[in-house]
Amino acid sequence: MRSIGFIGLGSMGLPMARNLLARGFAVRGFDLRAESAAALARDGGAAAASAADAAAGADLLVLMVVNAAQAETVLFADGALDALPAGAVVALMATCPPGAVEALAGRVAAAGRRFLDAPVSGGVVGASGGTLTIMAAAPRETFEAAEPVLRAFGDKVFHVGERPGQGATVKTVNQLLCGVHIAAAAEALALAAKVGVDLGILLEVLGGSAASSWMLRNRGPRMLQDEPEVASAVDIFVKDLGIVLEAGHDARAALPLASIAHQMFLAASARGDGGADDSQVVRTYLALNGLPRPPE
Template sequence: MVEIGFVGLGAMGLPMARNLVARGHRVRGFDMRPAAGEALAAAGGEAAASAAETAQGAEVLVLMVVNAAQAKAVLFEGGALDALAPGGVVALMATCPPGAVEAIAARVLAAGRRFVDAPVSGGVVGAVGGTLTVMAAAPRESFEAVRPALEAIGDKVFHVGERPGQGAVVKTVNQLLCGVHIAVVAEAFSLAAKVGVDAPVMLEILGGSSAASWMLKDRGPRMLEAEPEVTSAVDIFVKDLGIVLEAGREAKAALPLAAVAHQLFLATSGRGDGAADDSQVIRTYHAMNGGRPQPG
């Protein structure tokens, strides 16, 4: 059993924390929304009143927050880092720019604590099912210290490197491909709709052809719905593709497809659909081209 502090009990964080409890770990969690802490307590965890209280006595402090700014606020302004015992491990699991992760890690290490850069992929479905992909970068000793917790959260746990920031780079590349795939599926369906091709038939053909992809099969059916259930919001890709472009600038790498995809998600959010399912980037295509597929 590992003593775990968990900050960020949102749509993904809460089921992740519940899975840790289910695997026998002692979990104390904190979120700005008291109801989230109450939900964790109902699942057998403990609700903390602050980030610092969450970290007190923990062996591992998991941060499943929105961005790097929130991670810094929790650690350095909220007192969580000082509350964490010397030698304790900070596991940053949010999607953050590689440069920001390196800077946070440097401050954590300077304070005598360990740091694991461990972003995840798999969305709410993976968080609930404990099937997330975890991309962890840290010295081997630190990685092994948190492995039991990581394996309670995901069924695909990878040690991708020894240096903080390497996990963030892997997640950045993953999000580049995901965002571009979703946008190009929307573009293809928009063209089909423009010329009057039956959308469900188009989806069936593409899903069984060499053009098929995981994103096509997952997001394609939701693109045919007017108001699909939200599993990952448009605004998540506004953020994540922004991180992709920031990483490209830092590396002086041209990322033109990512830039176009980012603009499409940004336009969708700007039209008031930021909280809609990310498949609804297709609404921007329909706004440009007219029409939409008939619901299947």
């Protein structure tokens, strides 16, 4: 597979497409923002005029879109699926509900194309550095055909199952833990702040203790900043924890911690912090405790 169509050239999609170019793939990309496709063209790719144009003649079509509804629109309403050659692979790499992924996969297969459920983790940093974690589910033959493309995106590529929807499930579990860990870290810092503990020293203590987590070490220092650079926004976890709860509902699985974390991210978004770094869910915890901002 050397000819790649790419739809969704946002903060993660564009660097992913650039990594394909660096590996020698031919990439034709489309985004609703014309300037993003133009940026890809300046780097040696081709700017497509539409989703169908990006898919035309491609061996594999990457969908790095916002959600399952957007993937459905791109594939069926905008003509991308019909533009793909028979037997080509559709790689859905966005975070979507497992049930929605399974339904999309069935429609793609019915049209004579193959489907790869391959959500990613690692954010903009991982997308730029080619160090994403990729959780791929598809029949082994489809996975192996697409694997060279996936390895242009990430250094941790896992075949997690033969059935589309299983990759989305693994990503859902990942996001459950990430969201709960961030919320728990924010709650802990808010308690310490309430009683006047030095939060910088607290993070040093916790970072080397059994209470530590990757999220605490990564997000904790940003929780002490007024306006940290946005690596992943609060509204991302509003969406992703919503997907977690939907998956739990479908599986009849009780997810009380995920539900509470989702409420805290929703509250942060409602306070006007939806576009802020996800570490800033701490502002909601501080506000609940009568502390309007992180202590200096």
